[in-house]
Amino acid sequence: MSERKGYILFIDVEPNTGLKKALTKKRTEVIADIRNSGLKGRGGAGFPTGVKWNLAASASSDTKYVVCNADEGEPGTFKDRVILSEYTDDLLEGITIAGYAIGAETGIIYLRGEYEYLKKQIVDTIDKRRSEGWLGKNVGGKEVFNFDIEIRMGSGAYVCGEETALIESLEGQRGEPRNRPPFPVNTGFMGCPTIVNNVETLVTASRIIAKGVDWFTKYGIDKSTGTKVYSISGDCEKPGVYEFNIGITIAELLKEVGGGNAKAVVMGGASGRVVPAKDFAKTVAYVDAPTGGSVIVLGQERDMLDVAENFLEFFVEESCGQCTPCREGNPLLLDGVKRLKNGTCSMEYLQELMSLAETMQLASKCGLGQSSPNAFLSIIEHFETEIFGRVPVM
Amino acid sequence: MLMTERQTQADTIEALAKKFGKDRTGLMPILQEIQAKYKHISDFAMQEIARELDIHPVEVYSVISFYAFLRSKQTGKFVIRLCRTLSCEMAGKKRVARQLENELGVAFGETTSDGRFTLEYANCLGLCDQGPAMLVNDVAFTEVTPEKVHEIIQECKRTFSVYAQEVQKHV
Ligand SMILES: Cc1cc2nc3c(=O)[nH]c(=O)nc-3n(C[C@H](O)[C@H](O)[C@H](O)COP(=O)(O)O)c2cc1C
Numbered sequence: 172m173s174e175r176k177g178y179i180l181f182i183d184v185e186p187n188t189g190l191k192k193a194l195t196k197k198r199t200e201v202i203a204d205i206r207n208s209g210l211k212g213r214g215g216a217g218f219p220t221g222v223k224w225n226l227a228a229s230a231s232s233d234t235k236y237v238v239c240n241a242d243e244g245e246p247g248t249f250k251d252r253v254i255l256s257e258y259t260d261d262l263l264e265g266i267t268i269a270g271y272a273i274g275a276e277t278g279i280i281y282l283r284g285e286y287e288y289l290k291k292q293i294v295d296t297i298d299k300r301r302s303e304g305w306l307g308k309n310v311g312g313k314e315v316f317n318f319d320i321e322i323r324m325g326s327g328a329y330v331c332g333e334e335t336a337l338i339e340s341l342e343g344q345r346g347e348p349r350n351r352p353p354f355p356v357n358t359g360f361m362g363c364p365t366i367v368n369n370v371e372t373l374v375t376a377s378r379i380i381a382k383g384v385d386w387f388t389k390y391g392i393d394k395s396t397g398t399k400v401y402s403i404s405g406d407c408e409k410p411g412v413y414e415f416n417i418g419i420t421i422a423e424l425l426k427e428v429g430g431g432n433a434k435a436v437v438m439g440g441a442s443g444r445v446v447p448a449k450d451f452a453k454t455v456a457y458v459d460a461p462t463g464g465s466v467i468v469l470g471q472e473r474d475m476l477d478v479a480e481n482f483l484e485f486f487v488e489e490s491c492g493q494c495t496p497c498r499e500g501n502p503l504l505l506d507g508v509k510r511l512k513n514g515t516c517s518m519e520y521l522q523e524l525m526s527l528a529e530t531m532q533l534a535s536k537c538g539l540g541q542s543s544p545n546a547f548l549s550i551i552e553h554f555e556t557e558i559f560g561r562v563p564v565m
Numbered sequence: 566m567l568m569t570e571r572q573t574q575a576d577t578i579e580a581l582a583k584k585f586g587k588d589r590t591g592l593m594p595i596l597q598e599i600q601a602k603y604k605h606i607s608d609f610a611m612q613e614i615a616r617e618l619d620i621h622p623v624e625v626y627s628v629i630s631f632y633a634f635l636r637s638k639q640t641g642k643f644v645i646r647l648c649r650t651l652s653c654e655m656a657g658k659k660r661v662a663r664q665l666e667n668e669l670g671v672a673f674g675e676t677t678s679d680g681r682f683t684l685e686y687a688n689c690l691g692l693c694d695q696g697p698a699m700l701v702n703d704v705a706f707t708e709v710t711p712e713k714v715h716e717i718i719q720e721c722k723r724t725f726s727v728y729a730q731e732v733q734k735h736v
């Protein structure tokens with residue numbers, strides 16, 4: 172199988188070990204295992220998975236849905252692509268376990284349009300599992316557990332990774348985030364209780380059921396149990412996808428990938444923060460609590476304002492435009508960065524921009540607008556000496 | 566559009582609506598298939614889709630306009646999308662971009678006059694460890710260099726002429 176090095180996710184487990192075990196347990200026991208494992212969502216927000224499943228399981232409705240979020244759009248993130256292509260079976264198993272746990276009959280994979288080339292393999296694996304009896308009527312021989320999985324494609328919108336926008340998109344609408352509450356666990360796809368989980372979360376859940384809670388909780392630190400899969404790119408010798416124990420420090424991680432001489436790293440993609448070299452002794456979990464696992468290594472010669480400019484262009488383009496702080500704020504921050512690059516930004520104006528950035532964090536409707544100023548603010552905080560009094564480059 | 570073409574498009578849409586269900590949840594898959602087949606979603610197609618799903622054509626347009634991969638204007642047979650996000654930018658995207666413009670003779674956002682190529686930027690394609698990355702329709706190309714750009718375009722042109730002949734045979 173795969174030659175990746177890992178502990179929890181990148182290991183070989185006999186197919187359907189988790190699902191077989193789950194089917195011998197009561198639904199509530201499966202949920203209790205996930206809850207006791209302390210597993211938190213791996214898609215960015217870090218919400219406890221067991222709590223989410225329990226909320227959907229206890230919601231009263233005949234129809235419920237499991238949605239696998241495979242929209243992976245955060246800049247610098249590509250681990251779900253690797254999991255989708257190398258652990259397809261394990262993912263489908265995880266979705267099925269989730270379906271059993273909450274009492275759903277349908278699972279939907281929302282795959283980003285950019286990954287169209289992965290679709291065939293996923294559909295083929297779904298068909299294979301159906302022919303083996305792991306999908307369809309009486310899954311795995313379990314009376315009255317009927318479950319099937321379908322796949323839906325995105326069409327090039329980052330914001331559709333946000334779970335309520337994703338549901339809008341599934342319902343044939345513009346991918347505009349909804350107000351919450353109500354939350355999808357109560358009112359999700361077609362108004363029915365729905366859990367939305369990241370690809371990595373679902374595979375990890377199947378591992379927990381397969382190998383046990385005690386095995387899982389041996390990894391990690393304190394309240395952050397388990398391991399995390401990181402997508403590492405930028406100025407390093409060995410970019411790629413890695414599984415690390417959650418307690419790893421940035422310095423250790425950089426050593427693994429050959430990025431020792433970095434000036435800074437971007438943790439968490441465009442929505443994340445820039446961490447300067449002086450903080451590399453900190454653990455990844457510390458600086459990057461809500462992590463999607465994106466790490467972009469910046470070498471000594473990189474201009475931090477180029478980084479801010481690239482990210483803000485991204486947000487200007489990807490904002491859905493529904494709410495004012497995000498729609499109007501991001502272009503203003505982008506303009507500010509251009510001024511800084513030109514050396515035409517006064518301190519007073521920069522302070523105005525910083526308070527605008529804080530307003531965006533507080534007043535934007537969804538995570539896109541709330542986190543879009545993060546990189547900008549962290550660059551100003553840590554690289555002050557680099558950004559004032561520039562002479563424009565001709 | 567010729568009457569016969571309209572009829573085939575209308576039939577295609579009817580079949581898709583049957584396949585994906587006539588309610589609103591079928592809208593995205595129908596639009597995606599029409600986009601892939603006709604390289605855009607024409608006013609006529611929007612009307613037909615709206616009729617099948619019993620919604621207003623404006624609703625259909627509103628959805629199309631939201632998604633980067635759905636188009637109301639004709640795009641080229643090959644849509645080239647070069648990633649412009651940070652990791653690819655740092656890996657040498659600028660030179661690849663310049664070479665693409667040189668080879669195709671159009672700027673980003675434009676379609677060649679022969680209707681073969683549309684050139685545009687995309688945001689992170691999830692191939693950041695192998696940048697510069699780009700998609701040609703659904704096919705991913707990684708570690709693209711200016712030299713490779715020429716080869717890729719030539720390859721597209723070659724397969725396009727094969728395709729063009731096939732089309733002629735059928736007409
Ligand atoms: C703008 C935006 C984009 C997001 N993109 C993704 C994504 O591509 N994949 C993902 O799993 N979660 C994404 N999320 C987080 C989801 O809203 C949601 O929290 C997650 O899918 C829940 O799954 P988890 O609990 O398993 O992490 C995004 C959030 C925001 C605000």
Ligand code: SF4
Pocket residue numbers: 330347348489490491492493494495497498535536537538539540541
């Ligand atoms: S914060 Fe941005 S992306 Fe989110 S709802 Fe508001 S405008 Fe849309």
Ligand code: FES
Pocket residue numbers: 246247248648649650651652653654688689690691692693696698
């Ligand atoms: S930055 Fe180009 S593929 Fe991610």
